Amino acid sequence: xxxxxxxxxxxxxxxxxxxxxxxxxxxxxxxxxxxxxxxxxxxxxxxxxxxxxxxxxxxxxxxxxxxxxxxxxxxxxxxxxxxx
Amino acid sequence: xxxxxxxxxxxxxxxxxxxxxxxxxxxxxxxxxxxxxxxxxxxxxxxxxxxxxxxxxxxxxxxxxxxxxxxxxxxxxxxxxxxxxxxxxxxxxxxxxxxxxxxxxxxxxxxxxxxxxxxxxxxxxxxxxxxxxxxxxxxxxxxxxxxxxxxxxxxxxxxxxxxxxxxxxxxxxxxxxxxxxxxxxxxxxxxxxxxxxxx
Numbered sequence: 001x002x003x004x005x006x007x008x009x010x011x012x013x014x015x016x017x018x019x020x021x022x023x024x025x026x027x028x029x030x031x032x033x034x035x036x037x038x039x040x041x042x043x044x045x046x047x048x049x050x051x052x053x054x055x056x057x058x059x060x061x062x063x064x065x066x067x068x069x070x071x072x073x074x075x076x077x078x079x080x081x082x083x084x
Numbered sequence: 085x086x087x088x089x090x091x092x093x094x095x096x097x098x099x100x101x102x103x104x105x106x107x108x109x110x111x112x113x114x115x116x117x118x119x120x121x122x123x124x125x126x127x128x129x130x131x132x133x134x135x136x137x138x139x140x141x142x143x144x145x146x147x148x149x150x151x152x153x154x155x156x157x158x159x160x161x162x163x164x165x166x167x168x169x170x171x172x173x174x175x176x177x178x179x180x181x182x183x184x185x186x187x188x189x190x191x192x193x194x195x196x197x198x199x200x201x202x203x204x205x206x207x208x209x210x211x212x213x214x215x216x217x218x219x220x221x222x223x224x225x226x227x228x229x230x231x232x233x234x235x236x237x238x239x240x241x242x243x244x245x246x247x248x249x250x251x252x253x254x255x256x257x258x259x260x261x262x263x264x265x266x267x268x269x270x271x272x273x274x275x276x277x278x279x280x281x282x283x
Contacts, residue, residue: 009190049271062112
């Protein structure tokens with residue numbers, strides 16, 4: 001007889017969320033987490049926060065560069081072109 | 085205009101295309117270089133050298149990979165060489181064995197005692213997504229290595245886990261663990277900011 005996996009507690013569930021969102025959990029772990037999420041609003045909120053965080057990360061875009069960094073690189077570019 | 089078009093113009097010597105590519109990619113190069121080298125100025129030097137290598141090598145770029153992948157590979161190779169010269173050991177995940185949510189948020193049975201609130205409910209609708217975006221940017225910038233490089237490459241730049249692993253010479257399992265810790269930390273910082281913005 002196959003032993004049923006023990007139910008997850010929240011502290012364990014949060015450790016699985018990143019892999020869950022990337023689709024890299026094993027089927028068994030995924031089932032355990034799905035079961036937990038169906039009954040736990042707080043972990044569902046955690047999942048929602050993590051999903052929002054990852055989605056926002058994809059939209060932050062590049063950092064603003066200090067103008068002296070850009071100028072320095074453009075000067076390098078000009079120098080390179082004139083040496084060519 | 086996408087990177088490939090900018091690159092075509094750059095081949096013709098167009099300065100504004102160079103500036104635009106710098107604007108898009110330089111900050112990521114600095115972050116990734118920082119994973120390997122000893123200091124922020126050293127990472128800036130590596131990123132600068134990467135652009136010089138781009139100018140030298142652009143005619144040899146065959147477009148088999150994306151420009152971004154090519155650029156990152158040049159940067160990582162240079163950063164690795166610099167890191168070796170500086171005798172710098174590559175950082176390991178500082179929180180490797182710690183929990184991704186602080187233990188005091190759970191009761192003794194492992195259930196939430198201080199549960200999270202969905203950001204969508206917590207963020208003031210006037211502030212909209214701009215507040216979330218700036219909180220996330222701030223949180224990623226506050227990460228240490230190796231989490232900052234891994235989160236930047238995977239979630240900001242959109243590389244796959246396999247691509248990140250190949251670039252940083254880590255196992256995919258390792259990338260997943262670092263990513264998990266990094267994302268958890270970003271979420272935590274964002275949660276603090278979001279809670280604060282409700283006041």
